[in-house]
Amino acid sequence: MQCEEVRDVLSAFLDEELDPLRSREIQEHLDGCSSCADALGRMRGLAQRLRAEAPYYPAPDSLRARVSQAAWRDAGRGRDSGHRRGIAARSWLSAAAVVIALAGGTWLFAAHQRQEGLASMERDVISSHVRSLMASHLMDVASTDQHTVKPWFNGKLDFSPPVTDLAASGYPLIGGRLDYLSGRPVAALVYQRRKHVINVFTWPDERAPDSETPTRTEQGYHVVHETHGGMAYWIVSDLNPEELLAFARRVTGEEKGPMP
């Protein structure tokens, strides 16, 4: 084999993209030709340098937010139009019994979906909480001042999260960050109680009536889900459930005034 022929495929040899037979031929040549072996060494060096030193440009947070928001919005429209199509297709069914049966089935299905949705959201909320503690990515904006944290979300979200000052009650705000739940960007507000970090995830949910689901405990974390004033809240921490619930009612604005 000629050196020239070897040099042509050295790059593919380095990437282990040659067929085994060809690859063996090249290896045999390299064993006996120091100049081609040097060329391979230089090429390998370049590849290693690129991996170690070439700048990598991850997507900025603002781009990530815009993209997931776009997908989420598109899906919102999709659900509506799908629903309309479904109604049109079924409109020829005139028998009342059929309609009632369908409606009943849909209602059961919807209730089931909601249960499933809550359970999977609870898992998402907990893993997001754990991730925020582990990855040293607890906060994008570190501030104890609600007037700094709230405007930070401007332009990153299409809503403005309510930020409550509970420092006087022993729950200081320590910052906020952009997070993602169920494929949509949400505000994560970070509060602290003694050594316990509390993540408050919030986003608008205008259709839902005010509600509070019982505190649930999983993997050692307690989760409170509330809807208040058109906002959904998921609050998670390893703080004891009683204090967490009291905190949740204040932070959502459901209860006002100093904490007991």
Add this chain to the structure above:
Amino acid sequence: MTHEGNLSPRELERFNEIVLPYLDAAHNLARYLLRDAHDAEDAVQDSFLRAIRHFDGFRGVDGRAWILSIVRNTCFTRLRGRRSGAENVEFDEEIHTAEEPVSGPDVDLERRAATESLRDGLERLAAEYREVLVLRELEGLSYKEIAQVSGVPIGTVMSRLARGRKQLMQALAPGGPKENG
């Protein structure tokens, strides 16, 4: 453009699972191809909007190759647009001098210089070579995957990588790039 491709909740979940994770890879590729932070962000956003619109027609499993091919096509279209806008994109000094510094005050100067010379070397290559090098070295794609992204035969990927590496080595060699090499 059709506006029919609205995502169902299940499709949204699938999109978030198999396409969205490659947002960083998409942005990195666009940044290298377009050599401009603002353009790159814009091109990636365009590409993802297109991907969302056409996701219901995507039957494959390789979300990475799919989104990267949309991104590279968007970028090459923009590059062609720039070229027809009179300037020569291949050796554009302005782009290099306008670069923001990579670092804070503590960064080892030598390392920073090495990084800058690598980036410079890469940015001076023709876009077709930059593309294969970024996909191979920074994303670790196989030749077959690169061929899917770029829409060229595997043999072309092979020869572009070989030539790209050779040119980059020449550019990084002491004495710098050959003036008309």
